[in-house]
Amino acid sequence: MTTNPQAGRAAARAVVQAYHEARFRGDVSAAAATLGEPFRFSSPLMASDSAHDHLAGLEAFLQIVTGVEMVSELYGDTEATLVYDVHTAVPAIGTQRTAEHFHLTGGRIGAIRLIFDATPWHAVMQAAAAAQA
């Protein structure tokens, strides 16, 4: 329990920025170190209760990422929301506008809610599945 909101915000900022940077440089173990137990992840395409499972797809995802542009980062005592654009090398996806909400428990990330328009992903995933069939 943090009694000083300023200190809480600074701590939330530190852990979320550490996660964000580690994740986009593909450093799975540094990213995992910021996640708590229990952990819950949800996005339009998947949900997971496992930090390990959540990070398992990171390497494949990063192969299509050409850049990340932060639009907004706002921090609360035990939460944060980042808004950013992910530039991808997949023309059908293009730039993915993304919002990511973090809930912190005991100084670690206990829940991530990722929000983006998954519309273009469905066609891309179908094409990928067809290519492997």
Next chain:
Amino acid sequence: MTTNPQAGRAAARAVVQAYHEARFRGDVSAAAATLGEPFRFSSPLMASDSAHDHLAGLEAFLQIVTGVEMVSELYGDTEATLVYDVHTAVPAIGTQRTAEHFHLTGGRIGAIRLIFDATPWHAVMQAAAAAQA
């Protein structure tokens, strides 16, 4: 220019909360009063440079909304991000997880970036268009 971040955050909170409440109770003029000029709106389904155009679709949208659940509201000096669930009466859409980023200029909302998964909307809009054809 706000020199006191606390005062800036309180002002951002006041205008964004006023917009959010007016919008979901269908009060177009109260919502419009919080928007600046110029104004820019973007979502996965549309973009607009006009506050009037942006609010023109509100009444139709509210007809399918059965409830709104705030998940997170975070405020900065000249920005805010809300994360909320919109419960709808359309089974194909269900609950729409939404993030909304606001940029404020001169005490009013100058830009809104709405982020949600538009996947189910495409089928719903096609069905609506087909029904009107």
